[in-house]
Amino acid sequence: MNQERKKHIVRALAAGVRLDGRKLDEFRPVELKVGVSSTAEGSAMVKAGDTEAIAGVKMGLGTPYPDTPDSGVLMVNAELLPISNPEFESGPPSIESIEVARVIDRGIRESHSFDTKSLCVEKGEKVWMVQCDILPLNFDGNLIDLGGLAVLAALRDARFPKVDEEGAVDYHEKTDKGLALQQLPVPITVGKIGEHLIVDPAQEEEQALDARLTMTMLADGTVCALQKGGQAPLTISEIKEMVKLADAKSKELRKQLLEVAT
Amino acid sequence: MDLRVQDKEVVVPGQVVATGMEYLPADGAYRLDDEIRANRLGLIKIEGKVIKSIPLTGVYLPQKNDVVVGRVIDILMSGWRLDINSPYSAVLPIKDATFDFIAKGADLTKYFDLDDYVVAKIIQVTSQNLVDVTCKGQGLHKLDGGRILKVGPHKVPRIIGTKGSMITMVKKATNCRVIVGQNGRIWLSGEPDKEHVAVKAIKMIEDLAHTVGLTEQVKSFLAEQTGLSADALTVKEEDLVAERPKDEQRHRRPPRRSGGTRDGPRRRPYGERRQRR
Numbered sequence: 001m002n003q004e005r006k007k008h009i010v011r012a013l014a015a016g017v018r019l020d021g022r023k024l025d026e027f028r029p030v031e032l033k034v035g036v037s038s039t040a041e042g043s044a045m046v047k048a049g050d051t052e053a054i055a056g057v058k059m060g061l062g063t064p065y066p067d068t069p070d071s072g073v074l075m076v077n078a079e080l081l082p083i084s085n086p087e088f089e090s091g092p093p094s095i096e097s098i099e100v101a102r103v104i105d106r107g108i109r110e111s112h113s114f115d116t117k118s119l120c121v122e123k124g125e126k127v128w129m130v131q132c133d134i135l136p137l138n139f140d141g142n143l144i145d146l147g148g149l150a151v152l153a154a155l156r157d158a159r160f161p162k163v164d165e166e167g168a169v170d171y172h173e174k175t176d177k178g179l180a181l182q183q184l185p186v187p188i189t190v191g192k193i194g195e196h197l198i199v200d201p202a203q204e205e206e207q208a209l210d211a212r213l214t215m216t217m218l219a220d221g222t223v224c225a226l227q228k229g230g231q232a233p234l235t236i237s238e239i240k241e242m243v244k245l246a247d248a249k250s251k252e253l254r255k256q257l258l259e260v261a262t
Numbered sequence: 263m264d265l266r267v268q269d270k271e272v273v274v275p276g277q278v279v280a281t282g283m284e285y286l287p288a289d290g291a292y293r294l295d296d297e298i299r300a301n302r303l304g305l306i307k308i309e310g311k312v313i314k315s316i317p318l319t320g321v322y323l324p325q326k327n328d329v330v331v332g333r334v335i336d337i338l339m340s341g342w343r344l345d346i347n348s349p350y351s352a353v354l355p356i357k358d359a360t361f362d363f364i365a366k367g368a369d370l371t372k373y374f375d376l377d378d379y380v381v382a383k384i385i386q387v388t389s390q391n392l393v394d395v396t397c398k399g400q401g402l403h404k405l406d407g408g409r410i411l412k413v414g415p416h417k418v419p420r421i422i423g424t425k426g427s428m429i430t431m432v433k434k435a436t437n438c439r440v441i442v443g444q445n446g447r448i449w450l451s452g453e454p455d456k457e458h459v460a461v462k463a464i465k466m467i468e469d470l471a472h473t474v475g476l477t478e479q480v481k482s483f484l485a486e487q488t489g490l491s492a493d494a495l496t497v498k499e500e501d502l503v504a505e506r507p508k509d510e511q512r513h514r515r516p517p518r519r520s521g522g523t524r525d526g527p528r529r530r531p532y533g534e535r536r537q538r539r
Contacts, residue, residue, distance in 0.1 A: 001377070002377045002378060005407060005409060005410075008409060008451065009409075012454030015454040015455065017454040017455050017458065018458075019409065019457075019458065020461070021455075021458035021459075204409075
């Protein structure tokens with residue numbers, strides 16, 4: 001980003017105002033909806049400002065990995081669609097999309113809120129494989145937090161499809177059984193521009209970020225995953241401040257997540 | 263023999279707008295035998311015998327004498343390539359970039375660097391849509407700081423308003439400096455807390471561009487946001503910037519420093535002569 005324009009953003013932050021008039025620690029109003037796709041086992045759509053993304057959960061039967069014969073498989077994938085932003089290009093996944101997917105995946109995995117053992121049908125032979133896909137429809141920053149939120153909502157919305165006697169999956173019929181999510185690991189990204197810490201950066205702010213830290217938070221304030229990005233270093237006091245911010249913000253989002261009917 | 267639609271009616275491509283030879287098709291309309299049809303989705307505008315259609319949305323197509331806000335996307339051997347929010351990029355040649363002298367082989371990034379925004383005027387659009395722009399002229403310069411906003415190019419006339427009345431009101435209310443490019447890019451800079459009010463007002467104008475009584479709506483919005491009275495926001499005749507002089511008068515080169523004759527260079531008086539290096 002052009003340094004002059006970045007200075008302009010920093011000057012506004014010093015006055016306590018963001019580019020869109022928000023406060024530094026203010027999230028854009030988040031809209032969350034589940035069951036947006038009838039062909040997925042679970043789906044959700046999230047909107048915040050101009051960022052809009054859907055997440056879908058597909059479930060299928062497959063053979064487990066040899067080193068974990070009694071565990072099901074959870075996969076998270078994100079694709080930055082060219083339709084959502086002129087800066088995204090089609091082709092093999094970009095580093096940015098891999099990061100989004102892996103950070104969200106890591107948050108869910110390391111929180112141990114998702115019991116992969118319960119997905120086992122027959123040890124070493126047959127397990128459920130859960131595939132989560134994140135697709136931004138319109139990108140205006142902060143896809144990690146919003147995509148993560150959509151994935152959680154979609155996982156909560158997901159219902160196992162019916163399996164007939166021969167062991168084939170019938171995707172036209174859903175059972176009542178859902179996935180057992182013990183906790184809701186909400187990822188929150190706190191960005192640093194100059195001396196200022198902000199949450200939920202829009203795209204323009206994202207481009208101006210010196211550093212960012214994504215923290216996946218549990219309800220009791222446990223940090224279960226971290227991801228640092230950007231060139232600038234962070235001091236210990238800054239990280240403490242960031243964790244505090246993330247804890248407060250994750251509580252707001254978790255509350256919203258629980259309010260959504262599934 | 264007559265019109266099939268009313269003024270300001272929405273038409274779709276191929277729709278018959280008028281029959282007979284009474285009317286003439288202009289921009290956005292064409293003649294097929296004795297019918298005039300629209301060739302895009304838009305509003306019909308009838309001006310005397312001329313029928314036009316004004317697109318509701320679409321990309322920016324460069325036109326001569328438009329002032330646009332461009333972004334430097336490439337530095338060429340002899341100038342800069344600008345993205346003008348259009349399918350066609352523009353070239354800013356060195357000779358049209360600044361009044362300063364640029365030496366051969368100079369580092370062009372000193373004048374305009376990649377990702378800089380520039381206010382430029384289109385001086386030529388060829389039949390192949392090669393666009394040339396200039397930065398020489400009143401109000402044409404590089405944009406430092408501030409922020410860039412994008413709006414639909416077809417809403418720009420509404421954002422500017424008649425003789426600039428709308429944008430003057432926004433400027434008056436928020437004390438921001440605003441530059442609106444014909445290509446739908448808007449640059450603005452001001453106090454942080456006022457700036458986003460200006461952004462919201464511009465977005466509001468864009469969203470409600472097709473409605474009537476927009477000025478009043480924007481005025482009450484600005485009054486509410488800034489705490490100024492509606493009276494203070496009323497744009498008077500003297501607030502409006504006089505219409506810019508026509509291109510021919512405006513684009514004037516500065517006088518040469520030393521004139522020459524056909525017989526050779528002009529000789530300066532003895533005392534003024536520079537020492538040879």
